[in-house]
Amino acid sequence: MKRSFTALVALILAAACAPQEQQPANDLKVLISVDMEGIAGAVHSEEMGRTGKDYDLFRVIMTEEANAAIEGALAAGATDILVRDAHGSARNILPDLLRREALLLRDWSGGPLGMVEGIDETFHAVVFVGYHAKAGTPDAILQHTMTGRVADISINGISMPEAGINALIAGEFGVPVVFVAGDQAICDESWEILGDVVCVATKQGIGDERSAALSLHPEVAQEKIRDGVERAIRARGEYSPYRLEPPYTMVLQLRTLEHVERAATYPGAVRTGEMELTYTSDDLMEVITAFAEMR
Numbered sequence: 001m002k003r004s005f006t007a008l009v010a011l012i013l014a015a016a017c018a019p020q021e022q023q024p025a026n027d028l029k030v031l032i033s034v035d036m037e038g039i040a041g042a043v044h045s046e047e048m049g050r051t052g053k054d055y056d057l058f059r060v061i062m063t064e065e066a067n068a069a070i071e072g073a074l075a076a077g078a079t080d081i082l083v084r085d086a087h088g089s090a091r092n093i094l095p096d097l098l099r100r101e102a103l104l105l106r107d108w109s110g111g112p113l114g115m116v117e118g119i120d121e122t123f124h125a126v127v128f129v130g131y132h133a134k135a136g137t138p139d140a141i142l143q144h145t146m147t148g149r150v151a152d153i154s155i156n157g158i159s160m161p162e163a164g165i166n167a168l169i170a171g172e173f174g175v176p177v178v179f180v181a182g183d184q185a186i187c188d189e190s191w192e193i194l195g196d197v198v199c200v201a202t203k204q205g206i207g208d209e210r211s212a213a214l215s216l217h218p219e220v221a222q223e224k225i226r227d228g229v230e231r232a233i234r235a236r237g238e239y240s241p242y243r244l245e246p247p248y249t250m251v252l253q254l255r256t257l258e259h260v261e262r263a264a265t266y267p268g269a270v271r272t273g274e275m276e277l278t279y280t281s282d283d284l285m286e287v288i289t290a291f292a293e294m295r
């Protein structure tokens with residue numbers, strides 16, 4: 001039997017907390033999606049993966065930033081917190097250092113929800129930590145959009161960073177993004193797309209193709225994340241789920257002809273330029289799935 005994620009979590013919580021107190025009216029469920037490129041101090045791809053010598057340090061800082069967001073959510077009254085490890089292998093956050101009030105979702109299921117897997121309509125707010133700007137953004141640290149192959153993705157004419165795509169997925173379930181942490185460039189892009197979300201800039205990028213980083217101390221960044229998440233979740237009623245009007249038209253620019261030709265074989269994909277493909281559907285999740293297959 002296949003159970004929904006919510007049913008699974010309910011089972012785990014029921015087993016852990018029996019006898020169960022039922023407080024459905026007061027529950028406040030928060031999903032925290034944690035990427036790595038936007039955490040304080042990080043500047044280079046060698047720090048982002050397990051073959052890099054400094055990776056172990058930065059996974060501790062990533063875990064600490066997740067903890068700061070959990071603490072902010074708890075201070076705002078969160079009753080259920082799901083942390084989604086959303087970087088690379090999705091096996092970066094150190095489970096034993098993560099605050100015990102949260103459940104941790106690790107690795108990829110292959111499903112379309114990706115960086116916000118676990119989201120459903122029972123959640124009240126989504127928080128992004130460690131996020132980075134879209135491919136091609138100047139003065140942005142470790143900028144890219146999902147893979148190194150994507151030059152740009154737009155949906156209904158809006159060029160999207162990962163934060164925008166993930167906010168659309170959450171919006172499909174009626175859940176607003178209330179908070180973003182990452183470099184200054186992703187704060188600027190988030191404000192442009194999502195409006196007045198709370199954003200904490202952990203660092204400022206300097207340079208185009210690659211960037212230097214002028215960063216806050218990790219502890220200072222964590223204090224700002226804790227305070228910002230609390231403030232944002234308390235104000236969750238002021239935020240709307242991020243939605244666009246169907247039909248949803250994705251225009252995808254890839255960097256190599258080889259990848260364009262491969263992506264063009266995806267059913268429904270139309271080649272609309274040398275390096276460009278277009279895909280349209282009334283179903284947002286079909287577009288998200290197409291992007292996952294074509295990128």
Ligand SMILES: [Zn+2]
Pocket residue numbers: 035036037086087088
């Ligand atoms: Zn990442």
